[in-house]
Amino acid sequence: MWAARYDDAVKIVRVDCHVLLDPDYQIGSTSSAQDDLLVEIHTDEGISGIGETDVNPWIARACIQAPGTHTMGQSLTDLLMGEDPLRVEELWDKLYIGSAMNGRRGAVIHALGALDIALHDLRGKALGKPCYELLGGPALHDNITPYASLQPEVSSFEAYVESLTAWALEAKRRGFRAAKLEITPAGPYAHMGFHESLDRMAEVIAAVRRAVGDEFVLMVDSQYAFPDAETCLAAIRGWTQFNLYFLETPLPCDDIAGYARLAQSQPIPIASGEWLATRWEFLEYMDRGRINVVQPDIGRVGGLTEAMRVVRLARERGLTVVPHLWKTSLSIAAAAHLAAVTPECAYIEYLPADLSESALRKELASDVPLVDGRIPLPRRPGLGVEINRDALEKFRRAAAQVAAW
Numbered sequence: 001m002w003a004a005r006y007d008d009a010v011k012i013v014r015v016d017c018h019v020l021l022d023p024d025y026q027i028g029s030t031s032s033a034q035d036d037l038l039v040e041i042h043t044d045e046g047i048s049g050i051g052e053t054d055v056n057p058w059i060a061r062a063c064i065q066a067p068g069t070h071t072m073g074q075s076l077t078d079l080l081m082g083e084d085p086l087r088v089e090e091l092w093d094k095l096y097i098g099s100a101m102n103g104r105r106g107a108v109i110h111a112l113g114a115l116d117i118a119l120h121d122l123r124g125k126a127l128g129k130p131c132y133e134l135l136g137g138p139a140l141h142d143n144i145t146p147y148a149s150l151q152p153e154v155s156s157f158e159a160y161v162e163s164l165t166a167w168a169l170e171a172k173r174r175g176f177r178a179a180k181l182e183i184t185p186a187g188p189y190a191h192m193g194f195h196e197s198l199d200r201m202a203e204v205i206a207a208v209r210r211a212v213g214d215e216f217v218l219m220v221d222s223q224y225a226f227p228d229a230e231t232c233l234a235a236i237r238g239w240t241q242f243n244l245y246f247l248e249t250p251l252p253c254d255d256i257a258g259y260a261r262l263a264q265s266q267p268i269p270i271a272s273g274e275w276l277a278t279r280w281e282f283l284e285y286m287d288r289g290r291i292n293v294v295q296p297d298i299g300r301v302g303g304l305t306e307a308m309r310v311v312r313l314a315r316e317r318g319l320t321v322v323p324h325l326w327k328t329s330l331s332i333a334a335a336a337h338l339a340a341v342t343p344e345c346a347y348i349e350y351l352p353a354d355l356s357e358s359a360l361r362k363e364l365a366s367d368v369p370l371v372d373g374r375i376p377l378p379r380r381p382g383l384g385v386e387i388n389r390d391a392l393e394k395f396r397r398a399a400a401q402v403a404a405w
């Protein structure tokens with residue numbers, strides 16, 4: 001089924017998986033930036049590629065390293081051994097089909113996403129080109145516009161409003177054009193153990209809007225806080241005054257009919273997609289859920305290869321794409337390369353290193369630079385990000401102390 005490769009092609013010889021943890025992680029925080037699965041794919045020519053994904057890293061490592069015992073559930077690592085890493089899109093299909101009985105969605109696809117990102121990085125390095133050029137460049141602009149994602153980790157609602165307002169002002173001062181306010185005072189993923197009425201979300205948005213002024217773009221992420229569409233509709237009735245760019249994941253992830261009701265019953269654009277795996281889950285959200293803004297997380301959706309397929313589906317439907325990410329500069333770089341060739345992509349998510357509580361975000365990799373609040377077009381081969389090996393070792397040790405497996 002797979003075309004024979006030339007014997008002089010570069011060959012994959014090893015896949016390393018690093019489970020990483022911020023030693024100061026807080027179990028009550030609604031932040032997945034506290035851990036990471038970093039993969040490195042090595043070749044016989046000494047070139048390697050790096051990728052990461054945003055799912056429990058112990059689970060993701062098992063998805064990649066588990067042996068296979070039959071044709072329908074093969075080992076992701078074994079499927080890559082000896083392959084030519086330049087055939088990135090073909091390898092995605094090989095991994096998907098070979099692991100289909102165990103995968104197709106969820107953690108296996110999220111893990112596959114880390115491998116796919118690493119393959120894109122590797123291909124760029126092998127060919128001496130930045131990833132975006134190989135995703136269908138040339139670039140549309142000479143820079144990419146990020147929005148600052150903000151979620152302070154403080155222990156009272158009042159302190160949260162104060163910190164979030166200060167961070168939004170700081171983001172604006174640094175040149176960001178837009179910021180997203182994580183506001184999760186209640187619901188199944190209430191941040192830092194808050195138990196406040198969902199009606200108080202409006203107080204937070206009002207305080208920040210007053211501080212940053214009318215021109216600054218604001219988004220809100222409620223992290224699945226509303227139990228159903230009717231409750232959400234009642235709560236957000238007065239929110240049009242805040243002029244929000246979108247409201248993200250207001251409802252439980254599987255309430256696709258609820259998303260459709262929300263998107264069609266009120267004027268604030270509804271955004272979702274951060275947890276979805278593969279283009280097929282996005283089709284459900286786009287066509288049945290009627291979402292307005294499509295948010296693939298590059299790792300979780302299945303990597304850059306699958307994210308580009310989602311982008312094409314969004315394009316056919318005239319929808320805006322704003323990639324989700326809540327990880328390190330590796331994911332930021334992956335999203336920036338995608339945005340460089342995607343006209344539907346208005347912004348990419350960006351966790352500012354020092355407006356974030358994540359040591360992984362701050363230390364694991366060289367940062368994606370910002371100039372006047374924008375990301376200059378990446379010029380280096382591959383993703384253009386370097387890993388800090390000392391930090392990697394520190395985070396690896398922290399993870400090993402939590403679980404020895």
Ligand SMILES: [Mg+2]
Nearest residue numbers: 221248249274
């Ligand atoms: Mg979110």
